[in-house]
Amino acid sequence: MSWIARAASPNGLRVFEAAARHLSFTAAARELRSTQSAVSQQVRALEEQLGLVLFERIYRGVKLTEAGHALFVSVQEGFATIDRTIERLQHKQRHPHVNILTDFSFAAYWLMPRLPRFRERHPHIDVRIVTNQGVLDWRAQEVDVAIVFCDERALAGGVPLLLREEVFPVCSPGFLQRHGPIVDLEGLRRAPLLTLTADQGQRWLDWPSYFEQLGGIAYLEASELTFNNYTLLIQAAIAGQGIAMGWRGLVDDLLESDMLIGLHELSLSSRRGYGLVDARPDATGEAKRALQAWVLEGAAQGPGESGQG
Template structure:
């Protein structure tokens, strides 16, 4: 740090900023609860240390020199940066935050409908949701909690289970009237099917594995509409464009409202499911613990059996 930088104390720069903003030593003194002569002395001392005139004294006031204007811009930017940092630090202290990583489907159909209850219970905790539709790597992101679709090995390693993968065909009531009844795999295989791709290595069930696990057969893949986003698939199912695969825990509200119909006789349950992962076990905190306990409490006990 140079001698000049050390000489320009924060207090002298604050006095300079006020005087430059008002273009008046008197107004600056009033704002700073000082006197006009004290402000004038501070400015004169700063100019002497810098070796530059910062103000031109004019009739009934002052105006900035070219050097004064350049310093004024820099000082304002510097003080603004400091103020923003202080506000952010104080906000963080007052409002701890928790970052959650999950997929679009879970965020839209499970987490978001329930989150208002958490915010009512913990209004001081800020929740930030990070979503991705591919394989979720929580180790590479700045997140505290990950709610991810886990295979058997992950769940066996002690990852808390929210609910098992429990799937069944879903469609709109109008679609079922047109194409139904759909009571077996043969009639299901002949209907237009809506498919969620797993082209990024996701481990959830798709139609081929569904048919193979239920009946040991592969159906003819000749009537599919494919999506890489479960929200779009659900909208297509509601619009009567085909039969999608519904996951218990995600589509429950739409079944209850009558927007969708579940073909529960064709249900399939796998040992996989959504798990809750502490992405930063070495960074405990009351906010993170509160959210983890709340998420586990929201998951129905019967779905974790």
């Protein structure tokens, strides 16, 4: 910062800005709750500090010189920047925000039904949800918390477990009436199966690994529809177009409302599951702490408790 910039007092610049905006020392004094003579003295002092003539005194007023006009534009821009910064900081203090990264299915079937309760409890916290169906890399995005599908190594490394992976076939009541009963793997593999692709490296269970791990039998690849979006796959199952793989914790509300029926006798569990990752461990704040506590609390609740605060 130059010596000249330091010599220009903030109060002198404020008085100058008001006088230049009104082109009147009297109107500036009225706005600043001062006197015309005080404003004139402040402006003259600023001109002496800067070694510049900022105003031409004319009959019944003043007008800006070329130097005065240039300074007026810069001062207005500077004050506007300060005002915007103060407003942004005050808004951030009044409304802290937290950014969550998760996949489409967890956002749609676990997070969104519960989120109104979080907002009731913390109305001053702004929540921003970022979704992606592929492998979620929270390091490459500006997020505070990531809820991601983790393998056993990540969970063993200290990532808090929210939902252990437990899957079972689900279908609509109408589909089961037409194609049922389905009581074993042999009947299941001959039914139309809805497939969720894992072509981006996702590690969740798919039909081939499900059949292999549960019964050691071959998968017939009898799928009629394949999706890369779990939300669309579940909508197809609700519409009676086939059997989907349902994840415990994600489809619970749909089972409770009888939109889907779960074939629980054919369930399979793994050591994987959804974990809660602190994407910015060095950053602390009320919003992130509140969200982390709320997510862990929600994960500890059983099915049918998603409406609880």
